[in-house]
Amino acid sequence: MHRWFEATLIAVATFVAxxxxxxxxxxxxxxxxTYRAPHMADGHPDLNGIWQAFVTAxxxxxxxxxxxxxxxxxxxxxxxxPPGQSIIEGGxxxxxxxxxxxxxxxxxxxRMTVNVSKDETWHQTGxxxxxxxxxxxxxxxxxxxxFQIVQGSGNYILIAYQYTSATRSIRLNxxxxxxxxxxxxxxxxxxxxxTLVVDVTGFREETWLDRAGDFxxxxxxxVERYTxxxxxxxxxxxxxEDPKVYTxxxxxxxxxxxxxxxxxxxxxxxxxxxxxxxxxxxxVKQTAK
Amino acid sequence: MNRRxxxxxxxxxxxxxxxxxxxxxxxxxxxxxxxxxxxxxxxATPRGATVKLTTPWGEPDLQGVWNDATSxxxxxxxxxxxxxxxxxxxxxxxxxxxxxxxxxxxRDGVGTVADVNRAYNEHWMDSRRLKITPDRRTSLIxxxxxxxxxxxxxxxxxxxxxxxERGAAADRFNAGLPASYTDMSLxxxxxxRSDDPPYLPNIYNNDFQIYQSPGIVxxxxxxxxxxxxxxxxxxxxxxxxxxxxxxxxxGHWDNNTLVVETTxxxxxxxxxxxxxxxxxxSITERFTRTGPRTLDYEFTVADPxxxxxPWTARIPWVKIDPEEQMYEYACHEDNYDMVHFLSGxxxxxxxxxxxxxxxQSNAAPRFGEP
Numbered sequence: 001m002h003r004w005f006e007a008t009l010i011a012v013a014t015f016v017a018x019x020x021x022x023x024x025x026x027x028x029x030x031x032x033x034t035y036r037a038p039h040m041a042d043g044h045p046d047l048n049g050i051w052q053a054f055v056t057a058x059x060x061x062x063x064x065x066x067x068x069x070x071x072x073x074x075x076x077x078x079x080x081x082p083p084g085q086s087i088i089e090g091g092x093x094x095x096x097x098x099x100x101x102x103x104x105x106x107x108x109x110x111r112m113t114v115n116v117s118k119d120e121t122w123h124q125t126g127x128x129x130x131x132x133x134x135x136x137x138x139x140x141x142x143x144x145x146x147f148q149i150v151q152g153s154g155n156y157i158l159i160a161y162q163y164t165s166a167t168r169s170i171r172l173n174x175x176x177x178x179x180x181x182x183x184x185x186x187x188x189x190x191x192x193x194x195t196l197v198v199d200v201t202g203f204r205e206e207t208w209l210d211r212a213g214d215f216x217x218x219x220x221x222x223v224e225r226y227t228x229x230x231x232x233x234x235x236x237x238x239x240x241e242d243p244k245v246y247t248x249x250x251x252x253x254x255x256x257x258x259x260x261x262x263x264x265x266x267x268x269x270x271x272x273x274x275x276x277x278x279x280x281x282x283x284v285k286q287t288a289k
Numbered sequence: 290m291n292r293r294x295x296x297x298x299x300x301x302x303x304x305x306x307x308x309x310x311x312x313x314x315x316x317x318x319x320x321x322x323x324x325x326x327x328x329x330x331x332x333a334t335p336r337g338a339t340v341k342l343t344t345p346w347g348e349p350d351l352q353g354v355w356n357d358a359t360s361x362x363x364x365x366x367x368x369x370x371x372x373x374x375x376x377x378x379x380x381x382x383x384x385x386x387x388x389x390x391x392x393x394x395x396r397d398g399v400g401t402v403a404d405v406n407r408a409y410n411e412h413w414m415d416s417r418r419l420k421i422t423p424d425r426r427t428s429l430i431x432x433x434x435x436x437x438x439x440x441x442x443x444x445x446x447x448x449x450x451x452x453x454e455r456g457a458a459a460d461r462f463n464a465g466l467p468a469s470y471t472d473m474s475l476x477x478x479x480x481x482r483s484d485d486p487p488y489l490p491n492i493y494n495n496d497f498q499i500y501q502s503p504g505i506v507x508x509x510x511x512x513x514x515x516x517x518x519x520x521x522x523x524x525x526x527x528x529x530x531x532x533x534x535x536x537x538x539x540g541h542w543d544n545n546t547l548v549v550e551t552t553x554x555x556x557x558x559x560x561x562x563x564x565x566x567x568x569x570x571s572i573t574e575r576f577t578r579t580g581p582r583t584l585d586y587e588f589t590v591a592d593p594x595x596x597x598x599p600w601t602a603r604i605p606w607v608k609i610d611p612e613e614q615m616y617e618y619a620c621h622e623d624n625y626d627m628v629h630f631l632s633g634x635x636x637x638x639x640x641x642x643x644x645x646x647x648x649q650s651n652a653a654p655r656f657g658e659p
Contacts, residue, residue, distance in 0.1 A: 041345030048502045117632070119625050133622045134514070148518060150500040150507045153345050154352040155611070158500040158507050158516060165515035169498065169615065182617035184514075206622075263525060266518055268533045272480050272621050276470045283631035285468040285638070 037228035056084030060212035107213030132271035134183035136207030178202025217244035354610035358417035358495040360387040365428035365436030380425040388419040432601040479620035487588040547576040565595040
């Protein structure tokens with residue numbers, strides 16, 4: 001390429017990137033103070049769209065350095081985990097009870113240990129994400145996959161996640177309790193001004209919060225808040241409590257980004273076929289392997 | 290958490306052969322509990338009747354939780370009747386007979402495989418599946434007029450090979466000797482279950498929740514937990530090289546009817562209905578609200594390399610919310626049977642000191658693929 005052409009390109013690019021006179025690029029965490037989202041006919045903000053988080057909390061909710069994968073001899077840099085900052089408000093750590101902190105460490109040590117030879121050991125070790133199990137809440141929100149909100153005029157809002165085609169139905173303005181524990185929990189929603197507040201209970205204890213072994217019990221209670229912050233952003237906050245595991249309630253927050261690609265749609269990530277050799281390979285007939 | 294409940298569900302769900310119960314002949318043996326006599330409820334919805342219920346943004350409103358259970362068989366039973374629609378009296382008899390054949394609380398044939406399969410008794414089943422459609426049809430298929438799936442064309446050698454391989458895998462599975470997880474059907478593996486079109490009634494979990502937003506209709510079948518998100522806003526189909534288990538779905542409104550076309554199915558055997566050819570299979574579904582609590586679901590499938598002509602079925606859906614709701618259906622998460630099936634087969638081979646020929650497997654006939 002000719003040098004003059006490169007120089008021109010750079011000059012043009014610099015010009016285009018310059019903010020208009022009198023404007024500045026927004027500081028991190030600073031959204032338009034006066035933003036008000038378009039509203040649906042029922043008067044509530046329109047949250048429809050395909051959204052995605054760009055934090056690395058799926059690897060570790062807390063501050064974390066880049067890490068090699070568990071099998072660098074096979075996976076090289078493919079298996080490595082990206083670095084990232086804590087999504088816990090104030091940048092702190094999860095307030096574990098002492099025994100629970102040990103369990104987190106054990107979880108991490110055995111995050112890729114899978115033993116399905118007995119029903120009793122089925123869920124004891126291994127990250128559920130590794131096994132393609134439904135990820136639970138709030139993890140589904142910050143996995144590195146998009147999700148789609150379908151909000152209409154009924155009493156339900158659908159959130160469809162790309163990861164393992166997991167879904168959850170947010171039941172608006174109901175007092176009904178969870179009929180039985182479930183992987184994605186029992187979500188009851190209501191509006192507080194411009195914010196969709198979702199109270200989630202009725203979890204199964206088997207889901208994890210990240211690949212670092214962070215976990216909860218069946219007494220997990222999550223209160224999520226979805227607040228439009230710009231045409232392209234929505235703030236996500238979740239207060240997390242679990243009297244069996246943590247010493248107090250704690251809170252995470254991060255922005256969600258609207259996916260803007262033309263003709264984008266939520267493609268399938270049905271991951272069961274990707275886990276079968278890991279889960280069931282030991283039981284395959286040798287000649288058939 | 291009650292694990293047993295989940296085990297039971299997954300075994301039950303594996304009983305795919307039972308999903309389409311054959312219409313047995315004969316009267317109830319003496320002493321067998323007889324289901325309550327049928328009351329054929331509600332008059333038929335007049336064909337072509339629709340009701341205009343619209344969303345605040347002006348599209349037909351299909352939102353809600355719907356149930357499609359019925360005892361009316363997909364294909365008109367041979368020898369039962371030549372009629373496509375029955376009188377009141379005939380309908381009551383037809384419904385009684387179907388209900389008797391389908392009920393899992395009957396105890397005739399003690400000691401037979403059929404009776405053992407009824408260990409999953411009516412407690413687990415959708416009781417709505419014991420009633421025929423309100424319009425008293427004798428088959429869900431409305432075209433061809435004989436209410437039967439059209440004859441197959443002569444399959445190409447490649448198709449025959451694919452089907453033979455799938456059949457051999459099913460034979461190993463049915464003999465209790467699956468070699469690998471890939472010998473299990475896609476529903477048994479919990480990859481796709483009843484979430485791929487066409488939607489047909491099952492023994493349970495016949496619920497569908499429809500969500501809508503401007504330009505989008507999402508259909509979430511209870512079994513499994515996926516949602517089919519259908520753009521109805523003119524968004525183009527995916528390019529042909531991008532295939533999915535549930536295909537790629539687009540919809541448009543034809544007056545009051547949502548017309549849905551699905552393409553781009555993956556080519557794995559068993560992905561599309563009746564193991565048709567995913568590369569030549571096409572499906573059009575039509576969702577029409579016929580009343581505040583009713584919706585007609587109609588589908589037309591065609592595959593010139595499988596059937597001699599396209600065929601169409603219509604299934605009435607009934608709105609069940611807010612009285613009833615849909616709950617999460619987990620499948621793969623507790624699919625203990627995968628290991629039970631495989632480790633059982635390996636244990637039998639070990640005991641036998643090597644391969645067990647299928648014709649000597651001595652396995653009771655079990656849950657098979659249709």
